[in-house]
Amino acid sequence: DVKVTQSSRYLVKRTGEKVFLECVQDMDHENMFWYRQDPGLGLRLIYFSYDVKMKEKGDIPEGYSVSREKKERFSLILESASTNQTSMYLCATGRAPGYTFGSGTRLTVV
Amino acid sequence: EDQVTQSPEALRLQEGESSSLNCSYTVSGLRGLFWYRQDPGKGPEFLFTLYSAGEEKEKERLKATLTKKESFLHITAPKPEDSATYLCAGGGGGSNYKLTFGKGTLLTVNP
Numbered sequence: 001d002v003k004v005t006q007s008s009r010y011l012v013k014r015t016g017e018k019v020f021l022e023c024v025q026d027m028d029h030e031n032m033f034w035y036r037q038d039p040g041l042g043l044r045l046i047y048f049s050y051d052v053k054m055k056e057k058g059d060i061p062e063g064y065s066v067s068r069e070k071k072e073r074f075s076l077i078l079e080s081a082s083t084n085q086t087s088m089y090l091c092a093t094g095r096a097p098g099y100t101f102g103s104g105t106r107l108t109v110v
Numbered sequence: 111e112d113q114v115t116q117s118p119e120a121l122r123l124q125e126g127e128s129s130s131l132n133c134s135y136t137v138s139g140l141r142g143l144f145w146y147r148q149d150p151g152k153g154p155e156f157l158f159t160l161y162s163a164g165e166e167k168e169k170e171r172l173k174a175t176l177t178k179k180e181s182f183l184h185i186t187a188p189k190p191e192d193s194a195t196y197l198c199a200g201g202g203g204g205s206n207y208k209l210t211f212g213k214g215t216l217l218t219v220n221p
Contacts, residue, residue: 004153033208033209035211040213041213042197042211042212042213042214043154043197043199043209043211044211045208045210058208090153090154092153098156099156099209100156101153102153103153104151104152104153
């Protein structure tokens with residue numbers, strides 16, 4: 001089975017800090033995704049990558065950037081964290097038909 | 111704009127009481143309709159993919175069906191362990207299978 005590991009389950013950061021969320025997959029998949037999940041809004045796509053050093057904006061990329069230097073690792077970067085970025089962040093990877101998600105990082109920005 | 115709408119938002123059932131969850135979609139160039147299960151504090155877990163109208167897939171007490179505009183997740187004789195949030199997603203928009211998710215249905219099955 002594909003394993004997707006997100007580096008932290010819970011994270012508390014201060015407003016204005018630069019935040020790195022890491023995601024590692026062990027199955028050599030090309031596609032990797034970052035979503036955020038908020039009550040009443042569901043999962044929304046932030047960024048995705050279909051190859052090393054390739055990235056595309058999702059539906060809500062503002063305030064975020066990503067890095068994919070190696071195939072197995074996809075990082076989400078909050079350049080200057082704000083309270084409205086408090087959320088559950090989920091990384092996903094895989095090939096169609098079904099993607100595998102990590103367990104998520106619950107980020108609180110204070 | 112791609113859109114996926116799930117109803118109801120929440121559903122309470124008694125153990126053994128069968129029901130259905132609905133997912134209506136408008137996804138440009140739909141290449142697959144996905145169902146996921148999500149338990150509290152965990153990431154979504156893949157259940158089914160449906161590719162064309164008329165297709166059905168089953169797994170234990172769950173059966174997913176697809177029409178040209180909707181998908182249904184039928185739950186037969188549910189048990190308390192079926193309690194979870196069920197997410198529907200449309201995959202489309204080119205070869206990278208970007209998913210558009212609905213907001214989910216929170217299912218609670220009481221013993």
